[in-house]
Amino acid sequence: MEAIEVTGLRKTYKDREAVAGVDLVVARGEIFALLGPNGAGKTTTVEILEGHRRRTSGDVRVLGEDPGKAGSAWRSRIGIVLQDADDAADLTVREMVRHLGGFYPDARPADEVIELVGLTAKRNSKIRTLSGGQRRRVDVALGIVGRPELLFLDEPTTGFDPEARRQFWDLIRHLAGDGTTIVLTTHYLDEAEALADRLVVLAGGLIVAEGTPATLGGRSAAAARVRWREDGVLHEEQHEDPTELIRRLVATGADLTTLTISRPTLEDIYLSLIGATR
Numbered sequence: 163m164e165a166i167e168v169t170g171l172r173k174t175y176k177d178r179e180a181v182a183g184v185d186l187v188v189a190r191g192e193i194f195a196l197l198g199p200n201g202a203g204k205t206t207t208v209e210i211l212e213g214h215r216r217r218t219s220g221d222v223r224v225l226g227e228d229p230g231k232a233g234s235a236w237r238s239r240i241g242i243v244l245q246d247a248d249d250a251a252d253l254t255v256r257e258m259v260r261h262l263g264g265f266y267p268d269a270r271p272a273d274e275v276i277e278l279v280g281l282t283a284k285r286n287s288k289i290r291t292l293s294g295g296q297r298r299r300v301d302v303a304l305g306i307v308g309r310p311e312l313l314f315l316d317e318p319t320t321g322f323d324p325e326a327r328r329q330f331w332d333l334i335r336h337l338a339g340d341g342t343t344i345v346l347t348t349h350y351l352d353e354a355e356a357l358a359d360r361l362v363v364l365a366g367g368l369i370v371a372e373g374t375p376a377t378l379g380g381r382s383a384a385a386a387r388v389r390w391r392e393d394g395v396l397h398e399e400q401h402e403d404p405t406e407l408i409r410r411l412v413a414t415g416a417d418l419t420t421l422t423i424s425r426p427t428l429e430d431i432y433l434s435l436i437g438a439t440r
């Protein structure tokens with residue numbers, strides 16, 4: 163059984179179609195990223211999958227159940243890290259994690275969770291005394307304390323410093339390695355590239371591209387751009403396989419110390435996909 167199966171999902175708010183017919187499959191154990199510009203329909207889609215929003219039409223199965231009808235047993239198998247979680251700020255990190263863990267049948271020990279998110283040194287601090295990035299780690303701790311089979315992360319690393327982001331990526335890989343399915347929405351293309359097994363780009367409520375970070379939007383087949391400087395003049399050529407060009411340049415005795423070969427980044431591909439649908 164897949165972790166998530168969605169067919170023909172639509173959501174209309176009054177006269178606005180926020181999700182306009184989305185089909186999705188997320189396999190168990192996969193890290194799946196949902197990308198798209200502001201207003202693309204990501205949050206609406208994810209909130210329907212979480213059972214927090216009603217759909218207008220379409221078929222949705224999450225861990226084998228319809229999230230619109232599923233009960234508390236289903237809910238305890240899912241972890242959610244929201245964009246703007248409101249923490250009970252007067253509790254310490256440990257009290258908060260322990261408190262929330264009490265609602266789950268098979269919670270992780272609080273200290274283990276706190277260690278996983280890198281907050282051991284702050285475990286006895288009140289949440290209101292933490293920095294923004296540290297609070298975000300508390301949110302992540304609360305999302306994973308119930309040992310979820312499926313974890314939803316909505317822009318999880320906003321406000322993290324670069325080191326904290328790397329640690330967080332390691333944590334996500336660790337959880338996925340243990341079999342947790344991860345659904346991630348992010349505006350950071352490097353994050354999607356570092357983490358996702360598969361990703362989709364949503365724009366205007368529709369999926370405009372689907373693939374792996376390496377293949378999305380024809381990326382792996384895109385031409386390489388070769389640049390070099392000769393006698394102070396910049397030359398640039400596009401080639402699918404630049405080997406022949408480089409051989410030719412070497413044969414002419416050209417100075418290749420300035421030569422660069424680049425292929426489109428995930429961000430280049432993403433921006434062209436989004437531009438194409440504007």
Ligand SMILES: Nc1ncnc2c1ncn2[C@@H]1O[C@H](COP(=O)(O)OP(=O)(O)OP(=O)(O)O)[C@@H](O)[C@H]1O
Pocket residue numbers: 175178179180198199200201202203204205206207
């Ligand atoms: N409760 C609501 N009532 C009316 N319209 C809504 C509501 N929630 C979202 N929308 C609209 O639906 C569209 C999709 O919004 P959604 O929040 O799903 O986008 P998003 O991709 O998550 O954007 P962001 O990247 O900004 O979080 C937007 O045009 C938004 O204005």
